[in-house]
Amino acid sequence: MLVVYYSNSGTTESAAKTIQKKTGADIIKLQMSPDYPSDYSKLTVVAKRQIDRNQHPKILNNIDFSKYSTVFLGFPTWYHRPPMFINTFFEKYDLKGKTVVPFTTSMSSSIAVSRPYLKKMTANKQIVLQTGFRANETSTITKYLKQHNFTK
Numbered sequence: 001m002l003v004v005y006y007s008n009s010g011t012t013e014s015a016a017k018t019i020q021k022k023t024g025a026d027i028i029k030l031q032m033s034p035d036y037p038s039d040y041s042k043l044t045v046v047a048k049r050q051i052d053r054n055q056h057p058k059i060l061n062n063i064d065f066s067k068y069s070t071v072f073l074g075f076p077t078w079y080h081r082p083p084m085f086i087n088t089f090f091e092k093y094d095l096k097g098k099t100v101v102p103f104t105t106s107m108s109s110s111i112a113v114s115r116p117y118l119k120k121m122t123a124n125k126q127i128v129l130q131t132g133f134r135a136n137e138t139s140t141i142t143k144y145l146k147q148h149n150f151t152k
Contacts, residue, residue, distance in 0.1 A: 001025035001150070004063065005074030006085060008036050008043060011105040015135035016074045019103070022145050024152040025072065031060040032085055043078075050084040057085045059092055070099045070150070074135065077106035080113045090121040101148075102132035103141075110134050 003025045007013035013029065020027040034057070037043045050057065065071065073089065075082055082104070102118055104111050111132045122129050133144040145151045 001070040002068040003027040003072040006030040012074045012076050015105055018138055018141050019072050023150050028063060033058040033060050047078040051079055055084055056088040059088050072101045074103045077104045077109040080109050081117050082114045087121055096126045099128040101130045103135040105136055
């Protein structure tokens, strides 16, 4: 198993590390170009512009997924949807035959708001897309991982 994530404020990183600890998975933080601003008000402008212009930011990581069957994909929810780099993720990497478990961090949006976007991004790619979960709390993460037999 592999945990791949992007975190701007540290919330998604904390969730990713919790998943890694509970599953024994490897972990990789996605690097973007250009990187997102750390200032939240500037970040929202950039994120909205990317959505409006259908821009897919570049992911700098070169990841070999060949030894993994399950990939946990972590991201914040911006504007009630996955950030545009999630499009890039599914365009850049060949995940054919892999199980992808999305997890998101958001104060207001559940994983359900991201599902239609994720389904569209993974259509015809022969990826097993799990329902996923909102990973704001350790108890929610633990419950999901146990329910789906991902814990070590």
